[in-house]
Amino acid sequence: MSSFTLRALALWLLLCGSAAATALSDQLTAFFQTRFAHSDTAITVVVRTPAAQWPVCNAPQFSLPGNGRPWGNLSVQARCGDARRFIQVQVQATGQYLAVSRSVRRGDSLGAGDVQTVSGRLDTLPTRLILNPSRALAAVALRDLTPGQPLTESMVRQPWRVKAGQxxxxxxxxxxxxxxxxxxxxxxxxxxxxxxxxxxxxxxxxxxxxxxxxxxxxx
Structure with a gap:
C-alpha cells in the first residue's frame, strides 16, 4: 500500500471519528436541552468517555440515573436495544441565576433590592442555585450575605407560615x-x-x- 493511500485512509478514519463524536455530542445536547425547555439556559455537552465505549447504535436512548445535579460532570445511560452503556459527560450550562446585590445580615428578610439576576456558567457555581426570583423575595438569610455571592437554597429559608404557640x-x-x-x-x-x-x-x-x-x- 502506497504512503499516499495510507495517509488518505488515516484522514478518512479521523474524519469518521470526528463526525461520530459530533453526532453523539449533538444527541446528548438535545437530550439535556429538553430538561431546560422552559428556560433560556444554553447547554453544551462534552463527551468524556473514550470512543471505544460509546453506544453501538445510531440513535441510543438516553436516561439519567436518579435525580441529581442538572449539569456538571454526569453519567448518562445510553441504551441500544438490550445493550446499555454509561457515558461520562460534562454538561456546560450558561444561564441566569440570582446573586446578592448588597450586604444582608443573618436573620434579615430579602427584598427586591437585595438580589439581582446575572448570567454565567451555572455548572461552575455552587450547587442548589436559586434561579427563580420568587424563591428569594421575603426569604430569610441564614448567614451574613455579601455582594456578588451566588444565592443558593442553603443560604436562606422561606418565611415561617406557622410559628410555635400559634x-x-x-x-x-x-x-x-x-x-x-x-x-x-x-x-x-x-x-x-x-x-x-x-x-x-x-x-x-x-x-x-x-x-x-x-x-x-x-x-
Missing part, C-alpha cells in the same frame, strides 16, 4: 370525609413543612402547613 386550624380530609378542629402549633414551619399540633383535647396530630397557615391532614 393558634391554628387543623383540616382533616379523606374519602368523603372532612373535619376541622382548633389547636396550637408545636413547631415553626414554612409552607408544606410538617407541623405538630396539640388539639384542645390534648391529642397531638401532625400535618403540613398550607399558604393560609392552616394545617392539612390527609386521611
Amino acid at each position: 393558634s391554628v386550624q387543623v383540616i382533616a380530609q379523606g374519602d368523603g370525609f372532612s373535619a376541622i378542629a382548633a389547636g396550637k402549633a408545636l413547631n415553626n414551619a414554612t409552607i408544606a413543612q410538617p407541623v405538630r399540633v396539640r388539639l384542645a383535647s390534648g391529642q397531638v396530630v401532625s400535618g403540613r402547613a398550607d399558604a393560609d397557615g392552616n394545617i392539612l391532614i390527609t386521611l
Whole structure:
C-alpha cells in the first residue's frame, strides 16, 4: 500500500471519528436541552468517555440515573436495544441565576433590592442555585450575605407560615370525609413543612402547613 493511500485512509478514519463524536455530542445536547425547555439556559455537552465505549447504535436512548445535579460532570445511560452503556459527560450550562446585590445580615428578610439576576456558567457555581426570583423575595438569610455571592437554597429559608404557640386550624380530609378542629402549633414551619399540633383535647396530630397557615391532614 502506497504512503499516499495510507495517509488518505488515516484522514478518512479521523474524519469518521470526528463526525461520530459530533453526532453523539449533538444527541446528548438535545437530550439535556429538553430538561431546560422552559428556560433560556444554553447547554453544551462534552463527551468524556473514550470512543471505544460509546453506544453501538445510531440513535441510543438516553436516561439519567436518579435525580441529581442538572449539569456538571454526569453519567448518562445510553441504551441500544438490550445493550446499555454509561457515558461520562460534562454538561456546560450558561444561564441566569440570582446573586446578592448588597450586604444582608443573618436573620434579615430579602427584598427586591437585595438580589439581582446575572448570567454565567451555572455548572461552575455552587450547587442548589436559586434561579427563580420568587424563591428569594421575603426569604430569610441564614448567614451574613455579601455582594456578588451566588444565592443558593442553603443560604436562606422561606418565611415561617406557622410559628410555635400559634393558634391554628387543623383540616382533616379523606374519602368523603372532612373535619376541622382548633389547636396550637408545636413547631415553626414554612409552607408544606410538617407541623405538630396539640388539639384542645390534648391529642397531638401532625400535618403540613398550607399558604393560609392552616394545617392539612390527609386521611
